[in-house]
Amino acid sequence: MKWDLKSFVGGIIIGSALFSGLAWASSSNDVALEASKIPYTYYFDGIPKSPTLDVQGILHKNTVYVPIRFVAESVGKTVMYDGKSKSIYIGKLPASKMYSKTEAVELVKKKYGQNIPANYQIEYDHDDENGQYVVHVYQQVVNNFQTGDGYTNTYGWFTVNPNTGDVKSLF
Incomplete structure (x- = not known):
């Protein structure tokens, strides 16, 4: 089959029409999320307080997300963020070194x-009943690329003590 100028231009027009619809759809989601910023009034022990207009809560899928600094300071607590460990401290700092979930994965x-093979993911999964972090090491295997069907191949489960940093294999 020989491609000519007419086929090439037709392909560009059809491709542009298809992809412009995708761009419009993705941008409309951003507008919907931005439009749901509402100037909420928060009540602390019956006393109404409102943050500044640039620090409002956001309503998304029937959940209101609030600015944590505003909430903490409204109840008389200080807020500190540690970007390295991705930890947020409200009020007093821990008396001793505590490992964060991010640090647990690194341990x-x-x-x-x-x-661990290079194609495996290492992620924090949950806290167990003793307060230890549970880390899952696994890979996602897709065995049908048309449907996306596949399974999770687990390398191992590990616990990390948040006080000591001790790492133990669950099996």
């Missing part, structure tokens, strides 16, 4: 990383 990588 698992440090202890077992040389044995």
Whole structure:
């Protein structure tokens, strides 16, 4: 089959029409989220307080997301953010070193990383009943690319003690 100028231009027009619709759809979601910024009034012990207009809550899927600094300072607490450990401290700092969830993942990588295949993901999953962080090491395997069907291949589950940083394998 030979391509000519008419086929080339037709392909560009059809492609432009298809992709412009995608761009419009994605930008309309941003507008809907931005439009849901509402000047809420927050009540603390029955006393109404409102943050400045540039620091409002956002309503998204029937959940109101509020600015944590405004809430904490309204109840008389200080707020500190540690970007390295991705930790937010409200009020008093912990009396002793506490490992964050991000640091727990790094501790698992440090202890077992040389044995874990490169295509595996290492993620915090949840806290167990004893307050320890549970880290999952796994890979997503897709065995049908048309439907996206597949399974999770687990390398291991690990616990990390948030007080000591001790890492243990669950199996």
